[in-house]
Amino acid sequence: MELEKFLEIRSELCLKYADVSEGKMMSSPAIHYKKKVFAFFSRQNKMVFKLGKTFPFLESDVPLTEFNPFKKKGPLTGWYEADFSQNQKWHKLAETALELLKKEV
Template sequence: MEFEKFNEIRELLCMKYADVTEGKMMSSEAIHYKNKVFAFFSRKKKMVFKLGKGYPIETAHVPLTEFSPFKTKKPLAGWYEVDFEYHDQWETLTQLALDLIQNELA
């Protein structure tokens, strides 16, 4: 169920934007913009978004957790994960991550 929601969002964005493609991030299914990952589906069955180091997480409408895939290293700076419980916000957050990377690469 979780992956199906992720895949639905990915397919929608791939159809809508020519520069958005399917890809991988650390062996996980991902969404790329011009070959740069901006969102992916983690092994913990959560969706992970690149929102940037300065993103004000307190303004989000869902709990954002720093994404930390390594036991002995710091979390990945600017990457945040969201539980399936809040899947109704995954599409909005994916669009936000896409908007941010589009601006970054403009």
């Protein structure tokens, strides 16, 4: 169910934007913009977004946590994850991550 929601969002974004494509991030399904990842589906059944280190995630209307795939290191800077309980907001977060990446590229 969680993966299906992610795949639905990825398909919609790939159809909507010419430079958005399917891909992988750490062996997980991901969404790319010009071959750079801006969102992916984690092994913990959460959607992960590249929102940048200045993103005010603590003030977000979606409960986000810093993404940390490591056991002995800190979280990946600028990457945040949202639980499936927040899946109705995944699409908006993916669009936000895409817009932020477009400014970088």
